[in-house]
Amino acid sequence: MRIKDEKIGILIYVLTLLSFATMEAFAKYLSGTFSVSQIVWARYTFHFIIIFITVISLESMGYKTGIKFPKLIKVQILRSIALLLMTYCFFTSLSILSLAEATIILFFAPLITTILAPLILKEKIHYHTLLAVMAGFIGMIIVIDPNNIWGVQKIDMYWLSGILYGIAGALFYSLYQIGTRVLAPVESAITSLFFSGAAGLLGTTILVLIDYDPASGMQAWTVPSHIEWIVLIIVGLFGAIGQFLILGAYAKAKATTLAPISYTHIIWATLFGYFFFSSVPDLQTFLGGLLIVVSGIYTFKKTK
Secondary structure, three states, X not given: OOHHHHHHHHHHHHHHHHHHHHHHHHHHXXXXXXXXXHHHHHHHHHHHHHHHHHHHHHHHOOOOOOOOOXXXXXXXXXXXXXXXXXXXXXXXXXXXXXXXXXXXXXXXXXXXXXXXXXXXXXXXXXXXXXXXXXXXXXXXXXXXXXXXXXXXXXXXXXXXXXXXXXXXXXXXXXXXXXXXXXXXXXXXXXXXXXXXXXXXXXXXXXXXXXXXXXXXXXXXXXXXXXXXXXXXXXXXXXXXXXXXXXXXXXXXXXXXXXXXXXXXXXXXXXXXXXXXHOOOOOHHHHHHHHHHHHHHHHHHHHHO
16 A cells, blocks of 8 residues: 555544534533434434435445445344444543543443453454553543542532443444454445444434434424534534545554544544533543543554
């Protein structure tokens, strides 16, 4: 692969992460008015509509997108469920924690994958990798700061729920990554993208139809204003843009080149948190996040 292509791939991937961070910032903004179920529904609905129209248009013009009926249907279903649950848990975490905190906790996922891969994929794990995972776990504890969970007289259950949803999101994201590893040699990227979008649309539509939001225990649907409809569409739009960009990034650059750059997502989240929510990570959050980033990059370098 040429160096020029690698540089283009890196640029596209940085824009990919910017797109996802933008989607998450809008999702956090909407969480003050709408249930997480409705926001996730919008993310999948408009995401799927855009992908569907794009694929149909390209196919009608004679361009072969590579979309086919899935060969590993069970793996596709499990992977799609993991992605849906990750999105729901992460968006719930975003509604409670700052953008930077929720994003940093989510990035514990690659380290969870390191632990689960030997159990699910029968991959080998080395002692230095385990040490990196332990260091990443310590970093997550530093970010969480148990002192923030316990108030003066009792446990702050609201804050704790944000942390737990964040950790659950990281776990489901790890399972999604493992599913992607299994599917990558067999299924085309567009097939997996289309299937996960359709599955997410189905799952969130059920929640909207029964009008129940699991996180809050309240109704799922609030009638949006015209402006709010636009913002909901924007969430799905940036989700779809990010998904298309990531396909372009991996077509130009190797996964081994792009993986460490994933952590720039935290930078975008921090900037959006500062400019739109007046949220500035403290030194403790910064140090914990740095430890997770270094542990993740070290693990990746040792296992690639």
